Amino acid sequence: MDLAAVILVEVLYAIASLALISAGLAVVFGMMKVINLAHGEFMVLGGYATITAVGLGVNIFIAMLIVAPLVVGLFGLIVERLIFRHLYGRMIDTMLASWGLSLMMIGAFKMIFGNTTTGVSGPIPGFSIGNYQINGYNFFIIIVSVLLLVAMLAVLRGTRAGLVARGAMQRADMASAMGHSPDRIYMLTFAVGSALSGLAGAVLAPLVGLVPTAGAAFIAKAFITVIAGGPSLVAGLASASGFFGLVNQFFSFLVSPVVGDVALLVAAVILLRLLPRGITSRFFRGKL
Amino acid sequence: MRGDARRDTAFILIAGVVLIFFMPLLIDTHVLTLLIAYGMLALSLGLIWGFGGVLCFGQAAFFGLGAYTFAVAGINLGESTLPVILAVLVPAVFALALGAMMFYGRLGDVYLAVITLVVTLILFRWINSTAGPEYTIGVARLGGFNGIPGFPILNVPGRPELMIWGETLYYVAAVSLLVVFLLVTWLLRSSFGRIAVGIRENEERVSLLGFDIRARKTILFAIGAAIAGLAGALYATWAEVVTPTLFSLQQSAEIIIWCIVGGLGTRFGPILGAAALAYLKFALGQQAIIDNMFVLGLVLVLFVLFLPRGLAPELARGWHWLAGSRRRPARRRRAPRAEVSDG
Numbered sequence: 001m002d003l004a005a006v007i008l009v010e011v012l013y014a015i016a017s018l019a020l021i022s023a024g025l026a027v028v029f030g031m032m033k034v035i036n037l038a039h040g041e042f043m044v045l046g047g048y049a050t051i052t053a054v055g056l057g058v059n060i061f062i063a064m065l066i067v068a069p070l071v072v073g074l075f076g077l078i079v080e081r082l083i084f085r086h087l088y089g090r091m092i093d094t095m096l097a098s099w100g101l102s103l104m105m106i107g108a109f110k111m112i113f114g115n116t117t118t119g120v121s122g123p124i125p126g127f128s129i130g131n132y133q134i135n136g137y138n139f140f141i142i143i144v145s146v147l148l149l150v151a152m153l154a155v156l157r158g159t160r161a162g163l164v165a166r167g168a169m170q171r172a173d174m175a176s177a178m179g180h181s182p183d184r185i186y187m188l189t190f191a192v193g194s195a196l197s198g199l200a201g202a203v204l205a206p207l208v209g210l211v212p213t214a215g216a217a218f219i220a221k222a223f224i225t226v227i228a229g230g231p232s233l234v235a236g237l238a239s240a241s242g243f244f245g246l247v248n249q250f251f252s253f254l255v256s257p258v259v260g261d262v263a264l265l266v267a268a269v270i271l272l273r274l275l276p277r278g279i280t281s282r283f284f285r286g287k288l
Numbered sequence: 289m290r291g292d293a294r295r296d297t298a299f300i301l302i303a304g305v306v307l308i309f310f311m312p313l314l315i316d317t318h319v320l321t322l323l324i325a326y327g328m329l330a331l332s333l334g335l336i337w338g339f340g341g342v343l344c345f346g347q348a349a350f351f352g353l354g355a356y357t358f359a360v361a362g363i364n365l366g367e368s369t370l371p372v373i374l375a376v377l378v379p380a381v382f383a384l385a386l387g388a389m390m391f392y393g394r395l396g397d398v399y400l401a402v403i404t405l406v407v408t409l410i411l412f413r414w415i416n417s418t419a420g421p422e423y424t425i426g427v428a429r430l431g432g433f434n435g436i437p438g439f440p441i442l443n444v445p446g447r448p449e450l451m452i453w454g455e456t457l458y459y460v461a462a463v464s465l466l467v468v469f470l471l472v473t474w475l476l477r478s479s480f481g482r483i484a485v486g487i488r489e490n491e492e493r494v495s496l497l498g499f500d501i502r503a504r505k506t507i508l509f510a511i512g513a514a515i516a517g518l519a520g521a522l523y524a525t526w527a528e529v530v531t532p533t534l535f536s537l538q539q540s541a542e543i544i545i546w547c548i549v550g551g552l553g554t555r556f557g558p559i560l561g562a563a564a565l566a567y568l569k570f571a572l573g574q575q576a577i578i579d580n581m582f583v584l585g586l587v588l589v590l591f592v593l594f595l596p597r598g599l600a601p602e603l604a605r606g607w608h609w610l611a612g613s614r615r616r617p618a619r620r621r622r623a624p625r626a627e628v629s630d631g
Contacts, residue, residue, distance in 0.1 A: 083589060087593075091397070091398060092397065093592050093596065096548060096588060096592045097592040097593065099585075100585040100587070100588030100589035100592065103538075103541065103581045104581070104585030104586055105585075106579075106581050106582075107578075107583070107584075107585060110579045110582075258414075262410055262414060265410045272395070272402075273393050276395055
């Protein structure tokens with residue numbers, strides 16, 4: 001019974017962290033069709049922003065939930081103006097330029113923070129169920145990612161800004177004819193996507209030690225989750241991270257965490273072969 | 289047309305031989321051998337991406353697979369002639385299977401890139417986790433993140449005691465690059481190569497003309513993997529150790545950067561890009577002020593933004609400008625279109 005509870009929490013946590021990792025990319029890639037291979041480094045930047053802010057005496061929750069998204073969002077704004085603005089509609093080029101950006105960021109992290117592991121300790125103590133110890137921070141991550149998905153859904157469906165953004169992504173010329181500026185909408189959407197990546201990196205920072213190259217661990221998972229999710233943003237995120245989280249944890253418990261990771265990747269390849277346009281191209285169609 | 293081909297071949301042969309004997313005067317042969325292995329690797333991606341339009345993010349997987357095959361087979365067999373052949377065949381067969389899965393599934397560009405990336409990651413993770421003594425192939429231990437040291441290096445076929453290393457290895461590597469280059473040239477002149485270029489330009493049109501695109505792309509993909517595998521074997525015999533970093537994302541990234549910087553859609557460009565950037569990295573590695581990943585990233589971003597066609601076309605233009613002939617570049621620019629319409 002205790003074991004079942006622990007496993008349930010672990011599975012939920014795996015799903016939640018996948019959704020969290022992928023949320024920013026879902027906006028940037030899913031909506032804007034910018035293949036941002038620097039997504040992992042955006043997350044690492046969020047982590048470093050948190051650690052720096054905490055070092056300066058800021059409360060850790062403020063650092064994670066406010067400072068990090070702001071910093072990374074601003075950074076996203078700058079690189080959008082400098083680089084990605086010129087590359088919209090050229091998917092392969094966005095992929096190459098963002099790979100270059102990712103290498104630059106790794107190099108910059110190495111020069112600024114050094115090639116060592118830095119971390120902050122988790123702010124929430126663990127507790128035990130029966131004989132098992134559970135990290136209380138896992139609950140925090142689950143709550144944050146549920147809130148995040150709900151907020152994304154609410155903004156995209158319920159607000160005028162969400163409607164305008166979705167419209168501009170589909171038909172930039174029409175949005176322009178209606179008096180909106182696609183250039184500005186793209187800029188802001190990219191900044192929001194970056195801010196989401198920053199948030200994810202900040203929230204996960206206490207769990208993983210940050211090294212300059214830590215982004216590589218996130219990027220593949222984020223991409224396959226978003227691609228396997230398919231055209232609907234939130235429903236795709238939820239269903240794909242649910243599926244991959246289950247597969248990952250199943251094999252992690254059965255064999256080992258490494259096999260769990262490999263099983264996740266293999267499942268992704270098979271899934272893409274069967275449903276090349278993603279889960280939501282067949283199920284939950286027309287949802288957001 | 290045929291006279292043109294013969295003149296081209298003669299030109300490549302002469303230029304190649306001159307370069308083989310001239311380059312050691314500038315750069316140490318030990319470094320040059322590495323540059324050649326990287327050049328061959330870049331050529332393999334330049335072939336499938338630049339001419340076939342297949343952007344593979346996992347060319348490093350084939351490179352690593354070639355190197356590991358060479359090492360493992362070498363330890364098991366005690367000599368290295370058969371291992372070289374295996375190092376070409378194993379990645380090619382692997383690519384055939386992977387390519388068949390992808391191309392017959394009619395996956396788009398982006399999905400293709402992601403799947404090859406994921407496959408590379410799987411190999412990287414898996415090889416990294418094979419540190420225990422239970423992971424062996426024959427008598428060779430895979431060794432996890434420590435890699436495999438101490439396998440037999442290249443030897444004269446049939447004479448295991450005559451090792452090829454140092455300066456001799458440089459000449460062997462250089463000649464094999466020249467041979468591969470000539471084979472690629474021949475392949476691109478053949479109808480297979482011309483149709484591959486046609487597929488790159490307009491897949492639908494070529495398919496409506498009755499060519500089997502899926503099979504052709506799969507075969508081209510496998511040829512690219514075979515060349516990458518040979519490059520891997522060369523690298524392995526040069527480094528005398530193989531480690532999982534051969535499969536890493538950074539390795540894959542570098543191959544793509546080489547092709548972009550050198551110039552896509554040219555045969556010489558990727559080799560030039562590989563040699564120039566690998567040498568730049570080697571030079572940067574000797575100073576500690578600026579991290580060399582930062583520089584590589586900057587180079588890639590700047591090239592994508594300002595020089596997306598790469599160095600080779602610009603160099604060619606400069607050359608023709610110097611030679612005072614404006615006729616040839618103009619004809620070159622029209623050439624791909626002509627190839628599509630008669631394909």
